[in-house]
Amino acid sequence: MNMPVTEIKPEPRSLEEWTAMLRDRDMPIFSNTVRSVNNIIGDDKKGVMELASVILQDPNLTTQLLKLSNSIYYNASRQKMATVSRAIVLLGTEVLRELTLACSFLEAILSPTNQRRANEEIAQAIHAAVHAKALAIATHDRSPEEVFVAALLHNIGNISFWCFCGAKGDLIQALVKDGSSQQAAEKQVLGFTLADLGGSLSKAWNLGGLIEESIRKNQGAVNPHVGLVHLGYEVVEALREGPDTKQYGACLEKIAAVTKQPKQAVREALQKNTEAAAGIARHFGAHEASDLIRKEAGQPSEPETAEAAPMTDRKQLQFQILQDITSILSGRIDINLLLETVLEGIQRGIGMDRTLFALLTTDKLALREKVSLGWRKDSYTQKLVFNLAKIPPNLFFQALSNHDGCWLNPEQDAALFTAGDTKLVGKNPCFLMPVCAGDKPIGLIYCDRAYNHQALSEDDFRAFRHFVQQANIGLSLYRLQGREG
Known part of the structure; x- marks a missing residue:
């Protein structure tokens, strides 16, 4: 041996x-x-x-x-x-x-x-x-x-x-x-x-x-x-x-x-x-x-005091991040800052391992990563591209047409997890929801817990939908500001 x-x-x-x-x-x-x-x-x-x-x-x-x-x-x-x-x-x-x-x-x-x-x-x-x-x-x-x-x-x-x-x-x-x-x-x-x-x-x-x-x-x-x-x-x-x-x-x-x-x-x-x-x-x-x-420097050592515990209450963190989003929406909207804050709210506030915002390509045949958090890649410049398959519908095509958001599971929704999607994101329970300008989707937000495999909950899904809705509200206001400007 x-x-x-x-x-x-x-x-x-x-x-x-x-x-x-x-x-x-x-x-x-x-x-x-x-x-x-x-x-x-x-x-x-x-x-x-x-x-x-x-x-x-x-x-x-x-x-x-x-x-x-x-x-x-x-x-x-x-x-x-x-x-x-x-x-x-x-x-x-x-x-x-x-x-x-x-x-x-x-x-x-x-x-x-x-x-x-x-x-x-x-x-x-x-x-x-x-x-x-x-x-x-x-x-x-x-x-x-x-x-x-x-x-x-x-x-x-x-x-x-x-x-x-x-x-x-x-x-x-x-x-x-x-x-x-x-x-x-x-x-x-x-x-x-x-x-x-x-x-x-x-x-x-x-x-x-x-x-x-x-x-x-x-x-x-x-x-x-x-x-x-x-x-x-x-x-x-x-x-x-x-x-x-x-x-x-x-x-x-x-x-x-x-x-x-x-x-x-x-x-x-x-x-x-x-x-x-x-x-x-x-x-x-x-x-x-x-x-x-x-x-x-000849100064006495600082007496040992208990440090404040790090903030771990997700509800409290979600509330604080939503306050930041409200502040962004109340003025001249910086759309990149808004989307980044929304993604940070989902990643840290809900406790996701991976979060991603992808934009529709001009030919509407794929989604290309704009920004991602938590993805283990060789370089931040490496961008993921997700093809949209209509027949049979794949994970991202299905989610893009559902304005209320999707909570998908590889066991119940196995047909949607095609080989191409699985190669990029694996097979994990996930939340997906389109980001829209008016009624038209321009992209999509995806998140999962691919590393710790902690179960997703109804509260998590509600919070996810609320964050994405803030992005959609911001995009609508951004368009109005553009017309007024």
């Missing part, structure tokens, strides 16, 4: 192998998110719908992002944001890019196996990022969010390595303990420094821009944005040294000169930023990093 052989992955030896391992094996979710977000932000033809759909593919990322969006640091007005779509509209795409990259990065690295050194690196990054952003705002920089992300990911090589280093990390720390410098120890064990790894990861993830520029060793004529990133790290080092040291005094002088603020105001701002950084770390779930931020 042949015993199964467990594949032993070879330990990375070169800079290239370490980069590939972190990118593909240890942090693939972050890799995919960075690629998708950067593609959307860099394309003028893409907007809220595309960005929201990328975020909503990951329920954990969605939860963390909304939690931070509603924190006092990002949302001083305390306007409740129940949907990603509303968060993008209220906070702006640049802030959401900042939050998405930060949340997805920390989601990829935070785990119970993190050693103290990893938490120290995470604490330094979050702390420096908050100070750098505050400095950018104080100096009237146009891109404080870009400065925040660049500072957070400035030491990306260090953070990534210490989270997944294994025995190599122990060797480096042993050499440092015996008197070697940090860089010399890294070079001896790895053959390269962690700063080199950061630069390599930045290129592999195509982070580009200020992130990559701030990581480079030789700056030449320093970009003022890069200077703010580096100053954020200087602040953290100065706070670590203490308020009575020469380093702290020099840092205080530099910040006062850059911001044109009196030293006392700078001192107060540094304390306020440190408290904000500790709070943000805690929001990210980096509790040990939060305590380290306070400790290194």
Whole structure:
């Protein structure tokens, strides 16, 4: 009898192998998110719908992002944001890019196996990022969010390595303990420094821009944005040294000169930023990093308090999302925002695994995906196309002609689940309902629970129909506004 052989992955030896391992094996979710977000932000033809759909593919990322969006640091007005779509509209795409990259990065690295050194690196990054952003705002920089992300990911090589280093990390720390410098120890064990790894990861993830520029060793004529990133790290080092040291005094002088603020105001701002950084770390779930931020700045640890439980009541979430939809319908309608919010209401509010809105093609022979949530695809650019078969009628042809919506089951409605449909969506109980402009269907919304296989209910179907009806009301109002305009 042949015993199964467990594949032993070879330990990375070169800079290239370490980069590939972190990118593909240890942090693939972050890799995919960075690629998708950067593609959307860099394309003028893409907007809220595309960005929201990328975020909503990951329920954990969605939860963390909304939690931070509603924190006092990002949302001083305390306007409740129940949907990603509303968060993008209220906070702006640049802030959401900042939050998405930060949340997805920390989601990829935070785990119970993190050693103290990893938490120290995470604490330094979050702390420096908050100070750098505050400095950018104080100096009237146009891109404080870009400065925040660049500072957070400035030491990306260090953070990534210490989270997944294994025995190599122990060797480096042993050499440092015996008197070697940090860089010399890294070079001896790895053959390269962690700063080199950061630069390599930045290129592999195509982070580009200020992130990559701030990581480079030789700056030449320093970009003022890069200077703010580096100053954020200087602040953290100065706070670590203490308020009575020469380093702290020099840092205080530099910040006062850059911001044109009196030293006392700078001192107060540094304390306020440190408290904000500790709070943000805690929001990210980096509790040990939060305590380290306070400790290194000479502040007492925040007393442990029970965090508010995440909102799990679907009825409450449905109500809040419907309020957002009402707000959209009460003004000049952004049809893409409306449809995205409706889909988010179905996906999160009803608790679906997969939700999709598809538009009729011009020849009316197929439905082409416009936006989808929860579908496990290689790329967000991959679009599903559903052919409409009249004889015999298939799943989507049947649903398109039923304005009241369909609740279909592969056991009772087996004939509708044709081979072509099954290849694309499988055989799962599902809800379908046409999206109409007036009396004419222009597309269709589909949803199911293909992964957790939780039973659908009458309440779920009523909520689904109500959300789609809001989309239809919005389309009718949108057409009227177009005529009036």
